[in-house]
Amino acid sequence: MEFITVIATVLLPPLGVAMKKGLTSDFWINLILTLLFFVPGLIHAVYVNYVSGEARSLA
Template identity: 50%
Template sequence: MSKKSKVMSILMIILTLLLPPLAVALRFGIASSEFLINLLLTLLGWLPGVIHGFWIMSKRP
C-alpha cells in the first residue's frame, strides 16, 4: 500500500466518522442507493449512519 493510499484511507475513516453521507457520496456518487440509504440512516441518528458508512465502505471495493 502506498503512502498516498494510506493517507486517503485515514481521511476516509475520519470523514466517515464525522459526515457519513459525504464519505459515501464521494465513493459511490450522490445518485447511488448507498448514499440515499446512508443519508436516511444519518437523519434518523448519527450512529446508524456511521455504522452503515463503515459497513458499505468495507463491503465494496
C-alpha cells in the same frame, strides 16, 4: 486519500459514502439513516465503505 475518507466517514457518514461510492442509492439510504439517528448511519457507512467492498472483491 484513504485517510481523509475514513475521517469523513466517522464525522459525516453520508460524506464518506459519497466520497467512496458517489451519489448512489447507498448515499441516500445513509443520509436518511444519519438524519434519523447518527449511529445507524455510521454503521451503514462503515459497512458500505469497508465491509461490502472487501466481500465483493473476494468473490
